Amino acid sequence: MERLIGLFAKLPGLGPRSARRIVLKLLRERETKLLPLADAMRAAAESVRNCSVCGNLDSRDPCTICASASREAAICVVETVADLWALERALIYRGRYHVLGGSLSALAGRGPEDLAIAPLLARLREAPPEEIILAMPATVDGAATGHYLVEKLRPFGIPISRLAQGVPMGGALEVLDEGTLATALRARRLTP
Ligand SMILES: [Zn+2]
Numbered sequence: 627m628e629r630l631i632g633l634f635a636k637l638p639g640l641g642p643r644s645a646r647r648i649v650l651k652l653l654r655e656r657e658t659k660l661l662p663l664a665d666a667m668r669a670a671a672e673s674v675r676n677c678s679v680c681g682n683l684d685s686r687d688p689c690t691i692c693a694s695a696s697r698e699a700a701i702c703v704v705e706t707v708a709d710l711w712a713l714e715r716a717l718i719y720r721g722r723y724h725v726l727g728g729s730l731s732a733l734a735g736r737g738p739e740d741l742a743i744a745p746l747l748a749r750l751r752e753a754p755p756e757e758i759i760l761a762m763p764a765t766v767d768g769a770a771t772g773h774y775l776v777e778k779l780r781p782f783g784i785p786i787s788r789l790a791q792g793v794p795m796g797g798a799l800e801v802l803d804e805g806t807l808a809t810a811l812r813a814r815r816l817t818p
Pocket residue numbers: 677678679680681682688689690691692693
């Protein structure tokens with residue numbers, strides 16, 4: 627039980643107190659809560675993978691978005707899968723994605739080789755999209771990552787746009803409401 631509580635307490639948004647309450651609830655309702663949850667977790671652990679094209683999480687590879695024939699020929703570059711899902715929830719963008727897996731950070735010692743930048747460049751060479759949208763968060767690292775990407779992507783001659791107003795300073799994309807995110811995406815600007 628302590629092990630279970632310890633594991634839950636490490637999840638985002640949970641601490642020891644809420645972890646304890648969750649574990650008690652699960653143990654009290656073993657048949658209807660604990661066992662279905664254990665089954666669902668095992669199934670997810672066995673079937674969910676990173677898409678080999680874009681980095682999204684899905685039970686199929688290529689993921690549903692990459693495999694779809696109806697998606698527009700644009701690539702929206704995001705830091706995390708959570709950001710990708712947030713943009714999908716906004717229901718305004720109908721193109722494809724590329725998940726970097728983080729941002730450049732001098733402080734955290736993360737360089738270009740730690741992000742999925744080389745696969746992005748390979749993708750652009752293989753099938754150039756009509757537009758690249760840089761959907762970075764409005765953080766120092768996000769700005770640095772965007773700046774670096776613009777330098778790398780410019781030689782391809784593909785129009786590059788970035789999210790405009792709507793993304794607050796220091797704001798992570800995944801916590802924004804759909805309206806704010808939709809405004810930011812609509813008001814994106816071409817990078818000169
Ligand atoms: Zn994909």
